[in-house]
Structures are given as structure tokens and as C-alpha cells.
Amino acid sequence: MSARRSRTPPFKACRRCKSLAPREATRCPVCGSTDLSEDWEGAIIVIDPENSLIAKKLGITRPGRYAIKVR
């Protein structure tokens, strides 16, 4: 079985609002929560929430980086 090389992601995800924060952060820059997780999957980078249908469907109103799944 070939071992897949796993790289550490450069972000942590907030369990409360799902936004991605830098690895060094201890607090979520969006909601202020300290409940950050390194175990997350998938990302959505919202640049223009007003024109983005996906952002509207997911209820995202602020531009930023979000995780899809946070454990």
C-alpha cells in the first residue's frame, strides 16, 4: 500500500462559523470563538458574496475563506 504524503494545512477552521483562520491564531478572526480545529476538509473562498449564488445558497454574507466540513 502506498502511503499518501499528507501536508499540514495552513489554516485552522472555526467550529462555530466554519471560517478558516491562520494556523497560529488562537481565536477566530470572524466570530471570536476559541474553538478552532485542525481537522477540516474542503474550502470555499467567497470573494463577492453579492454576486455569488453559492454564497447565497449557503447563507454566507461576508467575503472570506470557509471550510466545508469541520470535525
Next chain:
Amino acid sequence: MGVWRVGQSAAEQRSSRAQPRLYAVRTVAGRELDVALIMEQRVKDENIPIYAIIVPPQIRGYVIVETSAAFHAANAIQGIRYAKGVVPGVLRYEDVESLLKPEAVVETLKPGDIVEIISGPFRGMKAQVVRVQPGKNEVVLNVLEVEYPLQITVPGDSVRPARERGS
């Protein structure tokens, strides 16, 4: 009058052009997030009308871009080493939405089902579901590929239903 009409149709054309669509961008597997982050920076620097970039967890080697036209996506990936090109064709919103809202696997499992363990020390092994605890998002399994009975409790995200091989 005529000029006014021309102006109106141009505005209509512009509004129809601004309609967001989803395009897939092929990337080197494992470098999806890198491509998305470089694209994000470029979109901000060069004011490219890309509204959102999606890195779906289930699909390796693809990034989904929400923009009004494929050439905007092509512009944004130009020169990125790990991006291989824009896939011709448009994706449907319903299909992408189902990638973004994955249903909890635990709720679809019942005792007796065969599952594959996809993370942790037993990764790659098949197991049989003994009990499901949806409240805790956990599932109790009997590992099938060991010579002695082994019961383990794993998070619901660590298993996926095993595919039946065609007979």
C-alpha cells in the same frame, strides 16, 4: 430613440453576461487549495470577476470556480504551475450543492451493513456495522479483516458504505 434601444439591449446583454456559472478547473491532485489561494490573490489584485472558488473535499484534482464566463477562470489560472486548465462545459448548481452539504453517513447506516474504514489505524479495512449512535455521530464496528474478533468505535466521518463488487 434608436440609440436608447441599443443602450438598453447592451445593458441587458451585460446583465445576462454577469449571470454566475460554475466551471471546473483541473489541478494537480493534492494542490487544490494552493491553486485556490493563488487564484484568490490574483482575482483581488487584477479585479477578475470571479465570485467564489470551491475546493470540494470529495473530488481530488479539481477546483470549482463561480464566474460569469470561462475565460475569466482561464485568466485567473494562467501561469499557475499546479493548474492544468478549465474543463469545457458548465456544472449544475444542484450537483455542486450536494458536494457542499454532505449528508451524515451515520444516518444512512444500519446494523449489518458492510463499510470501509477511511481514516485512522484501520484505514482501508472492511468492517460490519454493529450499532449506530447518531447522537454521538459514532458507529460501532466489527473489523472483518483481522483473524480475531475486534470491535471498535469510530466517528461517523471515518467510514463509507462499501461498494459491492459486480459479480
